[in-house]
Amino acid sequence: MSAQSRAISHSRCATLRSSRFVIGGHGFCVVAFFAPCILAIIDPMNYWLMKSEPDVYSIDDLQRAGKPSMWEGCRNYTVRNFMRDSMKPGDLAFFHHSNAVPSGIVGVMRIVGEPYPDPTQFDPTSEYYDPKSPEQNPRWLARDVEFVRKFARVVALQELRDTAGLEEMFVIRRGQRLSIMPVTASEWEIVLALDGL
Numbered sequence: 001m002s003a004q005s006r007a008i009s010h011s012r013c014a015t016l017r018s019s020r021f022v023i024g025g026h027g028f029c030v031v032a033f034f035a036p037c038i039l040a041i042i043d044p045m046n047y048w049l050m051k052s053e054p055d056v057y058s059i060d061d062l063q064r065a066g067k068p069s070m071w072e073g074c075r076n077y078t079v080r081n082f083m084r085d086s087m088k089p090g091d092l093a094f095f096h097h098s099n100a101v102p103s104g105i106v107g108v109m110r111i112v113g114e115p116y117p118d119p120t121q122f123d124p125t126s127e128y129y130d131p132k133s134p135e136q137n138p139r140w141l142a143r144d145v146e147f148v149r150k151f152a153r154v155v156a157l158q159e160l161r162d163t164a165g166l167e168e169m170f171v172i173r174r175g176q177r178l179s180i181m182p183v184t185a186s187e188w189e190i191v192l193a194l195d196g197l
Helices: 059-065 077-086 157-162 185-192
Strands: 005-008 015-023 026-034 038-045 047-052 069-071 092-097 104-117 141-156 180-183
Touching: 047 104, 047 185, 059 069, 059 092, 059 104, 059 141, 077 141, 077 180, 092 141, 092 180, 092 185, 104 157, 141 157, 180 185
Parallel strands: 047 092
Antiparallel strands: 005 038, 015 026, 026 038, 047 180, 069 141, 092 104, 104 141
16 A cells, blocks of 8 residues: 555564554554554555546556656546545546446556646646636646556446445446546445456
């Protein structure tokens, strides 16, 4: 798990024990050192689902880039707040192809670095241009993502609907239009356990 840790440190340690557990849909890892002790609680990793139309930007484009790439163009305040307040470096995300045949999850990527102003909001030639967003106080943010893996097949929306344990997954909720949404640790594991990925 790539995450920051908080530690209460002591000068000597001899024994290391660790355990992982889930609270509120998020995975935690506790690492404890004894004699005398250091107790470190690793911040939970968050999981996400991020949508892109494959004819605009696909998982193949991200894989070909071979380096972290900008995820830009989000123009929804809920999504902006996710990117700013909840998303952390090291978080993992499902790459979801939307408006595709079929639409569905096609792989995994990782969040890299901190949020920064989306440059397309200031570009008059961009479809994401926002003339009401001041450069001194930008309205919209971008995040960098890097390729982790491409699935051997698409996990289509209907398969997600038909899979036990995913009944409350945001992406299959009626009327859900967000381009970025949280995924619980349990939902993450269930999807990764599907056959043929």
